[in-house]
Amino acid sequence: MKKGLIIVHTGNGKGKTTAALGLAFRALGNGFKVCMIQFIKGTWKYGELEAAKKFENFEILPMGKGFVNLGADKPNPEDVKAANEAFEKAKEAILSNNYDMVILDEINYAISYKLIKVDDVVNLLQNKPDKVHIVLTGRNAHEKVIDIADLVTEMKEIKHPYQKGIKAQKGIEF
């Protein structure tokens, strides 16, 4: 039986979610079933949601809340609730063995802001069905997640349009 990979896209640059989207389309083109769970709402925009509709094997579950309160010492209980609901859905999707690929979008962010427990995530990854590929995106991937991963890429920002005073472009950033 083929072994599914644990893939991590992290770093401060762009392309973490975009590359996950690219992996999803590649997998869909191979006839795979893909599920994407958003831990932070709103990172997938109109363009990709429209494109995703072309594929009946692509399921997107927008679960998380819009924004995490970064300033607070303790995470907002509502954010914790939303992130844990997303995690329950992720567990269900992965353990169902119904999908060839499950994308946990911005889960690193949810771990890093202590909305969900890293040990629960590691435990799920350890017990995933063999064939399923898991893609975890978001900044500040936890060391324990990197340890268990097969493929880790850091997307590093070298230059950003905001540095040149250009606003976000439709179809590119939103």
Added chain:
Amino acid sequence: MKKGLIIVHTGNGKGKTTAALGLAFRALGNGFKVCMIQFIKGTWKYGELEAAKKFENFEILPMGKGFVNLGADKPNPEDVKAANEAFEKAKEAILSNNYDMVILDEINYAISYKLIKVDDVVNLLQNKPDKVHIVLTGRNAHEKVIDIADLVTEMKEIKHPYQKGIKAQKGIEF
């Protein structure tokens, strides 16, 4: 008029072409017209080519040769010819103003192995129609390309499955 961005995906990690593919699907979902020109043949595999067929506004031109002879002091004339043909097509596609996004896949590689001239590429980027977004992928992006770019992301390999002795997986890497 909206300004199209010059976007570079470089670095030794995975995800450069995959993130370009993600950008393409996002743009297609927004109703944009996208053209992708391959400077090195074979980097886009069955999965994405199949997925691309779902979108009538997505044109893929596989132009380059399969492999560049890395060992030689001078590039193989056949590789030079193929890369220059790809560059002519790129020029045509960009200057036609028919596309909202043109992806020059692995062009950095072609520049770095001196198959095409960096000054020709910079000149084309300087003279591109305002609205068109250009995405340039490949390792070792040239300094002059980075200078003219709006958005540059380095995909950095932190961990690779080959390090764990796992072979390429269908739907992920081919």
